[in-house]
Amino acid sequence: MGWGxxxxxxxxYSRDNRMNSVLTPWSTTESPGHGKxxxxxxxxxxxxxxxxxxxxxxxxxxxLLKTPGLISLGGxxxxxxxxxxxxxxxxxxxxxxxSEPETKDSGLLVQAGKHDGAEGKSLYDIHIxxxxxxxxxxxxxxxxxxxxxxxxHLPPYQDWQCTLNVGSTAAFEMALRTxxxxxxxxxxxxxxxxTALETALPLGLKCLGxxxxxxxxxxxxxxxxxxxxxxxxxxxxxxxxxxTVPTGQNPTGATQSAQRRRELYAVAQKHDLYILxxxxxxxxxxxxxxGPDAPDIPPPSSxxxxxxxxxxxxxxxxxxxxxxxMDSFSKVIAPGMRTGWITASAQIVERIVxxxxxxxxxxxxxxQLVLFKLLDETxxxxxxxxxxxxxxxxxxxxxxxxxxxxxxxxxxEVASWxxxxxxxxxxxxxxxxxxxxxRRGQPVQLLELEEKIWRAGVDSGVLTAKxxxxxxxxxxxxxxxxxxxxxxxxxxxxxxxxxxxxxxxxVEFGLLDHDGAVNGQANGHQ
Numbered sequence: 001m002g003w004g005x006x007x008x009x010x011x012x013y014s015r016d017n018r019m020n021s022v023l024t025p026w027s028t029t030e031s032p033g034h035g036k037x038x039x040x041x042x043x044x045x046x047x048x049x050x051x052x053x054x055x056x057x058x059x060x061x062x063x064l065l066k067t068p069g070l071i072s073l074g075g076x077x078x079x080x081x082x083x084x085x086x087x088x089x090x091x092x093x094x095x096x097x098x099s100e101p102e103t104k105d106s107g108l109l110v111q112a113g114k115h116d117g118a119e120g121k122s123l124y125d126i127h128i129x130x131x132x133x134x135x136x137x138x139x140x141x142x143x144x145x146x147x148x149x150x151x152x153h154l155p156p157y158q159d160w161q162c163t164l165n166v167g168s169t170a171a172f173e174m175a176l177r178t179x180x181x182x183x184x185x186x187x188x189x190x191x192x193x194x195t196a197l198e199t200a201l202p203l204g205l206k207c208l209g210x211x212x213x214x215x216x217x218x219x220x221x222x223x224x225x226x227x228x229x230x231x232x233x234x235x236x237x238x239x240x241x242x243x244t245v246p247t248g249q250n251p252t253g254a255t256q257s258a259q260r261r262r263e264l265y266a267v268a269q270k271h272d273l274y275i276l277x278x279x280x281x282x283x284x285x286x287x288x289x290x291g292p293d294a295p296d297i298p299p300p301s302s303x304x305x306x307x308x309x310x311x312x313x314x315x316x317x318x319x320x321x322x323x324x325x326m327d328s329f330s331k332v333i334a335p336g337m338r339t340g341w342i343t344a345s346a347q348i349v350e351r352i353v354x355x356x357x358x359x360x361x362x363x364x365x366x367x368q369l370v371l372f373k374l375l376d377e378t379x380x381x382x383x384x385x386x387x388x389x390x391x392x393x394x395x396x397x398x399x400x401x402x403x404x405x406x407x408x409x410x411x412x413e414v415a416s417w418x419x420x421x422x423x424x425x426x427x428x429x430x431x432x433x434x435x436x437x438x439r440r441g442q443p444v445q446l447l448e449l450e451e452k453i454w455r456a457g458v459d460s461g462v463l464t465a466k467x468x469x470x471x472x473x474x475x476x477x478x479x480x481x482x483x484x485x486x487x488x489x490x491x492x493x494x495x496x497x498x499x500x501x502x503x504x505x506x507v508e509f510g511l512l513d514h515d516g517a518v519n520g521q522a523n524g525h526q
Contacts, residue, residue: 220267242275
């Protein structure tokens with residue numbers, strides 16, 4: 001596949017025998033995509049900026065360092081003898097004991113020395129990791145994420161590759177500059193990740209919001225917009241780039257079903273779209289929500305059951321090589337790692353790497369070393385899957401907690417929601433048309449009411465995010481939403497915050513009893 005890794009040293013799951021967690025060596029002569037079709041070419045949408053990027057002269061010369069007996073005076077690398085670090089030690093969970101108290105009590109001490117490679121202790125050490133490296137990231141960690149990508153997604157074309165990056169926001173910005181020029185439209189969900197919108201705006205790009213339902217983006221609406229696109233009316237060429245967060249979408253929490261993703265991909269094929277699949281929450285898919293009085297669904301009984309329970313990714317359906325998937329360790333390990341990766345066709349990965357060589361260069365060597373020691377040398381793929389199963393159950397508990405709190409404390413007269421299936425966000429719809437100002441016929445705009453309701457929450461002691469902050473096309477739209485994040489705060493704090501938000505809604509909407517007290521605060525639950 002061309003990413004320059006010694007495949008005879010690497011292992012992967014045989015997906016056909018995954019139930020038994022069988023590890024089989026990758027052939028040195030046959031890529032994981034052997035026998036599959038090759039990706040289509042995307043020359044027609046690459047920008048002049050992207051096409052003008054050449055291979056870094058210094059990076060190209062560094063390939064010669066493999067020559068036996070060669071003494072290098074050509075690079076700008078400092079000697080590791082002046083690195084003020086002899087070893088790095090971290091304490092990490094020992095599968096399956098992943099909780100914070102268990103890790104503190106019985107975790108594993110993992111150490112990386114400066115010269116572990118030369119001493120035959122490891123493939124990766126401080127001497128390598130803390131120096132300059134390739135824009136693809138370290139070969140050692142790149143190997144792991146490539147194996148992981150095949151285990152989970154099995155891309156159905158031959159020439160797919162992975163490359164590491166400093167996170168999905170940087171990858172998204174690189175992708176926009178690779179494909180788009182000023183004045184272009186990009187498509188995204190009607191409500192989209194505000195940082196993505198703010199990344200596109202300074203590049204002179206316009207965002208076109210695609211309508212959504214409880215499963216996220218509506219492919220038929222995207223098809224209709226593209227089929228009836230008028231260059232003269234829009235003042236721009238027909239959009240060819242879609243940015244989507246299919247799982248636990250930010251901000252709505254919506255998750256596209258497998259059928260929805262197939263429909264989306266079919267529209268992409270019909271209109272020859274390129275898809276940016278941003279999936280930071282993919283492994284925060286939860287157990288089905290059963291309600292307060294129903295028994296819990298048993299957790300996945302094996303790695304195979306866990307992988308089968310995941311909604312298939314767009315990458316796993318991508319027979320054309322028209323998807324660039326963005327993965328990140330930010331939500332499943334720690335955001336401060338600033339390490340993620342993309343998966344795309346060799347042509348697109350090569351263009352992104354050329355960009356990284358003169359911008360972000362590579363993820364932090366400290367982060368890469370810590371991740372390698374944790375994921376590859378300590379946990380391995382089985383241990384990492386165990387961790388992801390544990391995360392699934394942790395986020396199920398967090399999700400259930402906020403849903404129960406909403407059922408207890410939010411006034412159903414004006415508030416509604418759908419329990420999220422994945423991610424970190426609960427999306428609360430507020431029926432602003434029932435506000436006293438509207439009922440009295442006073443002229444007031446949705447954004448004014450949104451500010452009043454949001455401020456009432458703040459005055460009650462809870463901070464939420466306004467839905468208008470995430471509107472792809474700006475403005476307030478036709479409906480009012482607030483985003484509540486349930487990932488970071490403790491369960492008691494989340495419950496108290498929802499109670500405060502409910503109080504703010506009742507005060508703002510005049511839902512009080514005859515004595516002026518908050519009415520129906522517990523929604524029938526004591």
